[in-house]
């Protein structure tokens with residue numbers, strides 16, 4: 542996330558810079574979480590609430606489905622998870638797996654116009670948005686983030702305005718379109734879709750017309766959870782099914798690798814900020830669960 546830590550005194554900002562920690566490993570004598578093994582798969586066809594869908598089918602509330610085989614492979618990865626996320630599959634309830642809840646942020650015409658303006662200012666004429674609105678794109682990549690804001694509601698509040706708050710001085714030179722992401726995953730692994738998946742969100746410099754952004758609610762006090770890693774893995778798998786041209790999944794802290802690549806369309810070479818979210822441990826946990834998709838982390 543382009544987090545608002547500059548709003549805070551420096552000492553707190555320094556703490557927040559390390560806000561997206563992994564949850565500590567479970568205590569040895571704690572009661573084991575209920576295993577997914579014992580939970581019957583509730584659906585032969587897995588329901589996904591898909592009201593927002595893509596920008597072109599956004600007006601059509603629908604229930605999409607994923608074949609059971611997708612879930613089966615998601616849950617049968619033999620790869621060991623890093624310690625902090627070892628209970629990932631056990632902590633997602635059967636209800637949470639396979640659900641996307643639409644929680645659209647306001648997208649008035651002014652926000653469409655501001656997005657078009659951002660695209661025109663930052664990306665070359667040959668790399669522009671598509672669709673009637675001029676702000677759609679074909680996803681090639683997924684970028685995972687950590688909000689460094691401790692609640693879902695605070696995250697939604699941050700994203701809901703059209704204009705970037707004046708205090709966001711570190712990215713103000715990039716224009717006044719507010720930041721957002723297509724998805725937010727709450728601490729319990731619940732997945733919220735904030736805007737159509739193929740409509741541009743301002744979440745990662747250089748890659749906004751290549752990448753779908755997924756924010757994870759976490760802060761210094763509320764660490765990233767194994768349920769979030771599992772939900773991210775499920776979402777990556779779902780999006781790869783939906784957009785076969787997705788070839789990459791990266792953490793925001795890894796995005797600099799793509800400078801100069803064919804997916805990096807930012808015109809201003811000086812427009813770049815260093816990021817630490819969501820961190821290596823979280824990326825390892827997610828990648829371990831989607832290894833079979835052979836998504837790359839490098840250009």
Ligand SMILES: [Zn+2]
Pocket residue numbers: 542543685686687744793816818
């Ligand atoms: Zn980020």
